[in-house]
Amino acid sequence: MSVEGYSALDESSLRALLDGTVDLDERRLIRSAIRELRSREIEDMEAALASKRFRPTRLKQQEDKENQHRSEYNDNLDVLSRELQSIQDVDELTKMLRAAGEYEERKMIRAAIRRVRDEQQQQGPVERGKAESVEPQSS
Numbered sequence: 001m002s003v004e005g006y007s008a009l010d011e012s013s014l015r016a017l018l019d020g021t022v023d024l025d026e027r028r029l030i031r032s033a034i035r036e037l038r039s040r041e042i043e044d045m046e047a048a049l050a051s052k053r054f055r056p057t058r059l060k061q062q063e064d065k066e067n068q069h070r071s072e073y074n075d076n077l078d079v080l081s082r083e084l085q086s087i088q089d090v091d092e093l094t095k096m097l098r099a100a101g102e103y104e105e106r107k108m109i110r111a112a113i114r115r116v117r118d119e120q121q122q123q124g125p126v127e128r129g130k131a132e133s134v135e136p137q138s139s
Helices: 003-007 011-020 024-053 056-086 090-099 103-138
Strands: none
Touching (some): 003 024, 056 103, 090 103
């Protein structure tokens, strides 16, 4: 068989022929066909890899769309943050927390609830101290 005949076969067929052949010249031709087949496979893989290298332009466009969404989302979070600063009612914040769907929104609302509760606790002892000081004077 000639080199062209061997090049039409796949590697497993070439290996089977190699195992069954005793003639050294024919074995050399089969080995050369196997090497040629492997080098073509490597070239095909490199070509596929090279074509994937040119895809980042599309991926970058996709990434930009994702970043645009994030900037809009961040704008919404900024608005929510300003809104939360003005709310001093824990019940209203709790209702907002239950209605919120996004993790970041819920995180900000929980922080606002903690802030309001801390402020109420700080005001609580001062008011109690005033009430105690008022009671002894009126008695």
